[in-house]
Amino acid sequence: MIYRDIIIIGGGAAGLMAAIGAGNALRHSGAGKIPESARPLVLEKMPRPGRKIMITGKGRCNFTNFKEWNGFSEHVHPNPRPLRPAFYNLSPEKLTEMLGNAGLETVVERGDRAFPASHRAADVVDTLVRMVRESGAEIRCGEEAVSITVPDTETVLAGNEGNGHFRIECSGGQSYCCRNLIITTGGLSYPASGSTGDGLAWARRNGIAVKSTFPSLTAIVPAGYKAAVSRNLSEDRAISGKSSTGDLKGHIDRSTPLSAKGKALAGIRLKNIGLSVTVDGSTVYDDTGDIDFTDGGLEGPLGFRVSRKCVNAILNGSKVSAHIDLKPAVSQEELEARITRLWQEISEDSRSTGKKYGERFGILLGKLMPRELTAGFLHCNQGTDHKTLARKLKDWKMDIAGYVGYERCVITAGGIDTSAIIPGTMECRKIRGLYFAGEILDLDGDTGGYNLHIAFSTGYLAGQSAAASVIQARAFPSLQV
Ligand SMILES: Cc1cc2nc3c(=O)[nH]c(=O)nc-3n(C[C@H](O)[C@H](O)[C@H](O)COP(=O)(O)OP(=O)(O)OC[C@H]3O[C@@H](n4cnc5c(N)ncnc54)[C@H](O)[C@@H]3O)c2cc1C
Known part of the structure; x- marks a missing residue:
């Protein structure tokens, strides 16, 4: 059993950005050297992360849209309000600046749509993976989460050390546990890219409200x-x-x-x-x-x-x-x-x-x-x-x-009911320490870079929130399980 303070299931746009948000927040917390058990860990079932990003924008990756919130939110369905805190926390400008600082040149085209200057989606994926590594977080590919056990509520609320962990079993036999779990397994569209709705099925089984899903941009x-x-x-x-x-x-x-x-x-x-x-x-x-x-x-x-x-x-x-x-x-x-x-x-x-x-x-x-x-x-x-x-x-x-x-279809509409999530942190109201981000949420955008921005911004906020909870809960005691 491998323990980490933060585990992220799904290494797509939201999961990679959650790792960057968490890793950077921990690195800049003044805690000094981060012990292995505190390194955020991404579990991705495919051989490589960001497989869907590779096919976005016909391989050109329209990664965000430069509209201000009022214009941006008109393109988000069914209700953009829960996205607002994540959007202001990671605006299109801030996202582009972060990618730029990591070496990705970008261009803004007709309709405020932003692309990598190379028009190669692979450059976005490479940049994100580099940013994850530089943040101190880790990605493990070929790790498919097949079962997640939720800690019982009383031990979580008591903040009981050593207890209150989410347990994750992977198809290859490896087991993980963590105190903070971020689920970024995406929706159901283009299942060949790895998005097969695993997180949605799991949420339903655990009594978390999920709005009926249906294909959109199709x-x-x-x-x-x-x-x-x-x-x-x-x-x-x-x-x-x-x-x-x-x-x-x-x-x-x-x-x-x-x-x-x-x-x-x-x-x-x-x-x-x-x-x-x-x-x-x-x-x-x-x-x-x-x-x-x-x-x-x-x-x-x-x-x-x-x-x-x-x-x-x-x-x-x-x-x-x-x-x-x-x-x-x-x-x-x-x-x-x-x-x-x-x-x-x-x-x-x-x-x-x-x-x-x-x-x-x-x-x-x-x-x-x-x-x-x-x-x-x-x-x-x-x-x-x-x-x-x-x-x-x-x-x-x-x-x-x-x-x-x-x-x-390009996007799955429906998903985790946003009223089940605290918009300022992306934490699930019902289960403490559990976060959802990205396409798995009941938020979908029109074409134009809105969907990737939804994934990046909600992922980043979830990662930062999980890191804040780690920093607040304990000064990085290395917990061996
Ligand atoms: C053809 C196409 C073109 C698109 N073009 C654009 C565009 O140009 N601009 C735009 O804004 N949006 C675009 N989108 C939408 C955008 O790609 C998605 O909204 C976005 O990628 C969602 O990110 P995500 O991280 O939430 O989910 P995903 O990208 O679906 O990532 C989920 C990850 O979780 C992994 N996973 C799933 N289950 C498990 C499990 N049990 N264990 C471990 N890992 C698991 C998957 O393998 C996957 O890597 C496009 C979509 C498609 C299909």
Whole structure:
């Protein structure tokens, strides 16, 4: 059994920053040389730490966002308030300065998004690992925590030396114990990166409130886009509780093959289009931007932005539709007048002589949308002619059948109920000495560096708080177990 004052389970963004926060706080506490038992220890189950950071920002790692709290908090869901103390404790500026002092050059790009200047996520991971080492903390990889035993409350409250320890059993047989345990095991998204929801399952078993989780920043799947889910929506909604394709209602696995409609659309990016979303007929979102049709469904910056609302509504059994406006800069009347003019020109053009209606309509479409979109557009809007085209261009309606799940979503929404945590320390209200930080919490952000900042800032605060408790509780007696 190995004893440490502070153990951190999970060496992702939050866990590495928790180790840095704890290690630096202990180093600067004036306690002199830190004994081995007081060195914060990170247990990471993967062969290397920060595996998910490596895939962030398409390998470029958008590590924070430079907005002030008011602007930043608008991008944090479902309730940003519990994040406030952590944000002010480690602001985007302070985080960037810390990384800079450790040798990482950074740049701020469009939308206040910060990246390593090299645009290499690996440089962020290397810098964090170096910072952990320099803080005096330690990382042990290949250590998967499979069981955690909570000390009984009375011994913790009595501050009983030698008792009141969390005990952690690892899959390789090694056992650890600690007085302060920080759980930073992440959410459920991209399980191949190591995030398999272990901490959430453990919290539930120990009576800690966990809000239902669901995938967010994910592809939403139009009805009929995937071959295996081409049945109609009423049939889909009639399936109560679980969907036929996954545990969550509406989950459509990314690997489900595309239908003919999906194949006609996949690979197309639409720039500066309007997108609104209706839930049971009421508009819940309306904005302009870019969308991508992919092998998953509808995504891209604007698609991701609406995904949280769409997934939530589908889980609640509501009917969700996306409405694409391919011509947001002009009114329907202006567009109708333009189409009438174009149609007349095409009909009067000598090159149209002998051409069938469909061929002339194809020429009209080519003047109004990218060539590669015409097949997919017609697939979705069968029966459209030059008289009804303006309406379809302004309101291309797609019923949404479901969404891609944890296998490929960017973030897990839901998690440890933030009311179970003290926001000023990240300590669990119910179990003293236990802290949670990062994606495991019921805090999720939009794309733009918000999620990594949530992980870094809550991790840093948890680490500092655990160190403060160690410093206050005892002057580093080396405890041999
Ligand atoms: C494709 C993709 C791109 C993204 N891009 C961005 C971006 O550019 N900007 C941004 O802000 N956010 C981005 N995110 C989100 C961001 O990566 C996460 O929000 C963030 O990494 C969460 O950090 P975390 O430390 O809480 O969890 P994680 O990074 O998931 O780390 C959890 C760690 O715990 C370990 N672990 C789990 N269980 C155990 C166990 N039982 N024992 C030991 N170790 C365990 C895991 O192996 C993992 O290393 C992206 C996410 C994805 C999937």
